[in-house]
Amino acid sequence: MRTKQILLALLTLFVCSSLMFAGTVSGKVTYTGTPAHQKPIDMSKEPSCAKQHATPITTETVVTGPNNALDNVVVYVSSGAPDDGQVPSQAVTFTQKGCQYLPHVLVMHTDQELKIVNDDQTSHNIHPMPKVNQEWNKSQPPGTAPISAKYDKPEFISVKCNVHPWMHGEFAVLKTNHYDVSKDGGSFKLPNLPPGKYTITAWHEPDATQTADVTITGNETKEVNFTFKLTPY
Amino acid sequence: MNSLKPMRFIGAIPFTVIVGLIFTTGLAAGAFAQEAPDVGPKPPVVIKPMESHIGNITGHAAAAKSDYRRYCAGCHGEYGDSNGENAVWLDPKPRDFTIATFKCRSTLTGTLPTDEDLFNTIARGLTNSNMPVWNTFTKQQRADLVAYIKIFSPRWEHEKAGTPIKIPAEPPVTMDSIAHGKALFTKLECWKCHGTHGEGDGPSASTLTDSKDNPIRPYNFAAGKDDSRFKCGNTNQDIYKIFMTGVDGTPMPSFADVIQPNDAWDLVHFLRTLQVNRHGKENEILSAAHGVIPPYVDKTPAPAAAPADSKSPGGGQ
Numbered sequence: 289m290r291t292k293q294i295l296l297a298l299l300t301l302f303v304c305s306s307l308m309f310a311g312t313v314s315g316k317v318t319y320t321g322t323p324a325h326q327k328p329i330d331m332s333k334e335p336s337c338a339k340q341h342a343t344p345i346t347t348e349t350v351v352t353g354p355n356n357a358l359d360n361v362v363v364y365v366s367s368g369a370p371d372d373g374q375v376p377s378q379a380v381t382f383t384q385k386g387c388q389y390l391p392h393v394l395v396m397h398t399d400q401e402l403k404i405v406n407d408d409q410t411s412h413n414i415h416p417m418p419k420v421n422q423e424w425n426k427s428q429p430p431g432t433a434p435i436s437a438k439y440d441k442p443e444f445i446s447v448k449c450n451v452h453p454w455m456h457g458e459f460a461v462l463k464t465n466h467y468d469v470s471k472d473g474g475s476f477k478l479p480n481l482p483p484g485k486y487t488i489t490a491w492h493e494p495d496a497t498q499t500a501d502v503t504i505t506g507n508e509t510k511e512v513n514f515t516f517k518l519t520p521y
Numbered sequence: 522m523n524s525l526k527p528m529r530f531i532g533a534i535p536f537t538v539i540v541g542l543i544f545t546t547g548l549a550a551g552a553f554a555q556e557a558p559d560v561g562p563k564p565p566v567v568i569k570p571m572e573s574h575i576g577n578i579t580g581h582a583a584a585a586k587s588d589y590r591r592y593c594a595g596c597h598g599e600y601g602d603s604n605g606e607n608a609v610w611l612d613p614k615p616r617d618f619t620i621a622t623f624k625c626r627s628t629l630t631g632t633l634p635t636d637e638d639l640f641n642t643i644a645r646g647l648t649n650s651n652m653p654v655w656n657t658f659t660k661q662q663r664a665d666l667v668a669y670i671k672i673f674s675p676r677w678e679h680e681k682a683g684t685p686i687k688i689p690a691e692p693p694v695t696m697d698s699i700a701h702g703k704a705l706f707t708k709l710e711c712w713k714c715h716g717t718h719g720e721g722d723g724p725s726a727s728t729l730t731d732s733k734d735n736p737i738r739p740y741n742f743a744a745g746k747d748d749s750r751f752k753c754g755n756t757n758q759d760i761y762k763i764f765m766t767g768v769d770g771t772p773m774p775s776f777a778d779v780i781q782p783n784d785a786w787d788l789v790h791f792l793r794t795l796q797v798n799r800h801g802k803e804n805e806i807l808s809a810a811h812g813v814i815p816p817y818v819d820k821t822p823a824p825a826a827a828p829a830d831s832k833s834p835g836g837g838q
Contacts, residue, residue: 424631450772
């Protein structure tokens with residue numbers, strides 16, 4: 289009886305302490321070098337999309353901000369996270385609007401439901417091109433139901449629409465829920481990390497990665513910054 | 522005395538040459554020994570005990586070893602990775618069996634084809650490509666080859682083939698079905714790639730690339746003579762399967778989620794009229810109407826009570 293109580297007390301203490309002492313990793317992603325020039329997209333072949341943009345949108349392979357900030361970088365806990373296996377029950381949504389993918393980079397957990405929506409007045413075909421997961425390619429005319437899909441292996445997957453060749457997005461399929469995509473001047477934040485040793489990975493399309501090791505000891509915020517070297521081509 | 526000097530000199534050369542040779546070959550051998558891991562031959566292909574089942578024929582991978590090496594490896598590569606010695610000269614590129622993505626399937630996009638799909642592909646060859654008709658093989662040889670290509674991807678060990686899509690019986694060809702097929706061709710924007718006359722010249726045609734970033738052309742229905750074939754067969758059922766399941770690894774998507782089975786037959790009938798040189802029921806009906814396809818009028822009575830399926834692509838345009 290007594291042993292049980294002690295064990296229960298220890299367990300409660302452990303759970304509480306891990307809840308109370310939740311650290312955060314945050315920082316900024318910046319670049320050196322010259323980012324690739326982002327070209328304006330000519331959508332004149334698809335007037336229903338062209339008219340949705342007052343000024344032509346540009347390609348989004350590199351999105352930068354003031355002070356060499358780099359957005360659209362996926363920052364995630366690549367090892368050390370305690371909840372690798374928990375698949376969120378909520379779906380993530382990938383929207384085609386104005387012949388553009390929203391968001392440009394979509395992160396999801398392995399086996400998490402991915403909903404693909406066509407908000408346009410034109411047919412799109414959704415063609416993610418994985419190398420590890422299985423490739424498929426589906427047509428989605430306007431007004432049809434969302435396409436539901438999921439990926440069972442972690443991978444960064446380039447997505448395109450063959451009908452509208454300028455459309456390009458990225459899926460990041462991860463085995464963790466501790467992730468963020470750098471935005472608003474390259475900022476990212478990974479909250480709720482219990483004490484422990486972590487490896488943080490930053491990924492920028494098409495295939496650049498960087499890692500940093502960080503140790504969380506308690507209720508603290510550790511700053512980790514990443515710098516990517518960009519080339520114009 | 523003098524005559525001996527040259528002799529000694531000559532005698533000295535072989536000695537130095539031999540020492541030098543031993544020294545340099547020793548160095549060279551050392552260098553080779555160090556480079557060996559990089560330039561050495563790849564390990565031999567491990568022939569896993571894969572099987573195929575086509576009707577009452579069972580194919581065994583091991584039995585196809587010599588046929589694969591002799592007839593297939595030249596393009597598809599010894600390791601099934603599409604890097605055979607002829608591959609650089611080919612367009613479209615040979616299939617890469619290591620990723621197990623196949624064009625001609627009776628199964629949904631993203632799934633493995635059935636053994637029969639692969640068996641038929643080998644016999645039929647792939648039109649507009651360098652894959653010839655292999656009807657010189659016996660059925661047993663083909664079944665063995667189907668089993669053999671499974672050794673290259675682990676998917677065949679972890680996954681089952683997809684379930685073939687259900688194809689309802691083909692309704693008779695009528696001007697109505699052709700007109701409805703044309704309406705679908707327009708609505709589903711097939712023309713964006715294939716062109717309004719199916720000549721492979723739609724606005725997106727010139728930008729298309731396959732999943733390995735190689736340029737690829739949409740099918741030109743109008744080209745070819747009476748016997749012109751589609752990539753995955755030439756029966757109406759084959760055409761039905763092509764657009765419903767998609768041509769994986771290429772820009773051609775699957776329409777299985779967006780076309781109702783009977784509407785799909787109407788699209789097949791219209792696609793046949795794009796094959797302008799073909800003699801068939803579809804073109805006979807079209808000729809009788811002086812080549813004019815009337816606008817499609819939806820004659821199906823509105824459902825008496827809710828819920829009406831407003832998303833059915835059967836609506837008239």
